[in-house]
Amino acid sequence: GQQLNQSPQSMFIQEGEDVSMNCTSSSIFNTWLWYKQDPGEGPVLLIALYKAGELTSNGRLTAQFGITRKDSFLNISASIPSDVGIYFCAGQVGGTSYGKLTFGQGTILTVHP
Amino acid sequence: DARVTQTPRDKVTEMGQEVTMRCQPILGHNTVFWYRQTMMQGLELLAYFRNRAPLDDSGMPKDRFSAEMPDATLATLKIQPSEPRDSAVYFCASGFFSSSAGELFFGEGSRLTVL
Numbered sequence: 001g002q003q004l005n006q007s008p009q010s011m012f013i014q015e016g017e018d019v020s021m022n023c024t025s026s027s028i029f030n031t032w033l034w035y036k037q038d039p040g041e042g043p044v045l046l047i048a049l050y051k052a053g054e055l056t057s058n059g060r061l062t063a064q065f066g067i068t069r070k071d072s073f074l075n076i077s078a079s080i081p082s083d084v085g086i087y088f089c090a091g092q093v094g095g096t097s098y099g100k101l102t103f104g105q106g107t108i109l110t111v112h113p
Numbered sequence: 114d115a116r117v118t119q120t121p122r123d124k125v126t127e128m129g130q131e132v133t134m135r136c137q138p139i140l141g142h143n144t145v146f147w148y149r150q151t152m153m154q155g156l157e158l159l160a161y162f163r164n165r166a167p168l169d170d171s172g173m174p175k176d177r178f179s180a181e182m183p184d185a186t187l188a189t190l191k192i193q194p195s196e197p198r199d200s201a202v203y204f205c206a207s208g209f210f211s212s213s214a215g216e217l218f219f220g221e222g223s224r225l226t227v228l
Binding site: 099 | 146158168208210216218222
């Protein structure tokens with residue numbers, strides 16, 4: 001089955017710093033999604049990417065769909081304390097399994113004020 | 114705001130008891146998923162439905178878990194009998210998916226503790 005490697009596993013940064021995390025896959029995906037999960041809550045969709053090479057922003061967040069279709073990254077600029085949480089990437093292969101997402105292991109982000 | 118609704122939010126039960134978790138997906142979504150989240154395993158897909166038909170439940174222990182979607186507004190996940198290793202947060206998620214695109218929206222989860 002598909003494997004998604006998300007890195008780093010955790011990050012400890014100072015408020016105001018930029019953050020970068022990425023996911024790589026052994027398979028080609030036709031969709032990449034990035035989620036954030038706060039403690040005690042379900043994951044919330046941040047950004048969806050549908051085309052290889054696509055670069056999409058959502059406020060201070062920017063994500064890109066790698067041109068090989070096997071990777072994606074998420075950047076957070078000028079981090080603030082409320083950025084704390086777990087960030088997940090997820091990929092979809094399409095075909096008859098469309099909708100069935102493969103999730104990365106998550107990146108735990110801690111922001112020190 | 115449309116959202117996926119799950120009940121119960123928290124459930125503590127004793128080993129051997131039956132547990133039923135319920136989910137109301139977002140109206141109009143054609144695909145509904147059940148995930149389990151633990152610290153060790155992360156997010157695991159248990160089962161999913163498209164247009165209420167079960168598509169894949171290979172992630173679910175068949176001997177004790179069952180997932181159904183009796184109508185478009187209700188999905189259920191049942192564990193009978195429950196075991197301590199079933200302790201986890203169970204998420205329902207829904208989305209409208211096509212072969213080329215789709216986005217998944219999660220409920221707030223049901224935290225299950227089996228003593």
